[in-house]
């Protein structure tokens with residue numbers, strides 16, 4: 001009751017905001033409990049009531065008062081092209097803003113494939129020169145949370161871990177929390193018995209697809225994708241891409257946009 005809520009600054013750079021959309025749909029833990037009880041979300045252009053100068057003043061107040069203590073969340077990649085001018089907020093480039101807000105942060109959480117690998121903006125020919133956060137900030141601990149977007153409960157779980165234990169979760173060599181990214185989508189897929197039996201949908205509308213057979217031959221990237229979709233699922237555990245009849249496109253894998261077609265094995 002007496003411990004102050006953990007101050008959090010959440011930057012938005014080159015992104016589509018679906019990472020925020022995913023986060024606000026977490027229902028275990030429910031996101032309202034996190035925002036109202038566990039953290040003090042002092043700056044996020046998507047969710048905060050303030051805007052313009054008032055919003056920027058709130059961020060500066062947190063950066064000054066909690067230097068070395070606040071958590072910096074970043075959604076989106078940072079463009080290095082055209083002197084950073086492809087993405088500007090409050091009169092500053094994303095590059096400048098990131099360096100400023102990272103300087104006093106205790107740790108950084110890079111949300112989604114944009115912030116962890118560059119995602120669609122970094123796909124060839126990468127017109128803005130987009131790079132992920134770890135290419136720019138190299139002197140702070142970074143939790144990489146890939147996925148386009150990441151699962152809301154994964155995002156909420158990482159924040160709650162940091163709040164509860166006061167330290168980062170255990171990370172793998174790519175900076176991803178092991179609790180959520182140590183297994184392939186293929187390892188927990190309910191269609192796996194069909195894969196093992198050699199029963200595959202050949203097209204999306206054949207009889208085998210209607211029977212729910214494995215989607216490997218129509219491009220599913222579950223065998224090479226590390227994420228918790230098969231266990232946690234989406235929208236409060238309701239479903240996930242494979243359960244909806246579409247193969248995994250590998251949205252939490254590096255450079256998945258350039259890696260090959262979503263609908264073939266190549």
Ligand code: SF4
Nearest residue numbers: 015018112113114148
């Ligand atoms: Fe949007 Fe995907 Fe980037 Fe998240 S990772 S901001 S969902 S494009």
Ligand code: SF4
Nearest residue numbers: 189192214215220222
């Ligand atoms: Fe693996 Fe994809 Fe088949 Fe599931 S649908 S068993 S993830 S190849």
Ligand code: F3S
Nearest residue numbers: 227229248249250251
């Ligand atoms: Fe992404 Fe594959 Fe899960 S496309 S949402 S990692 S099933």
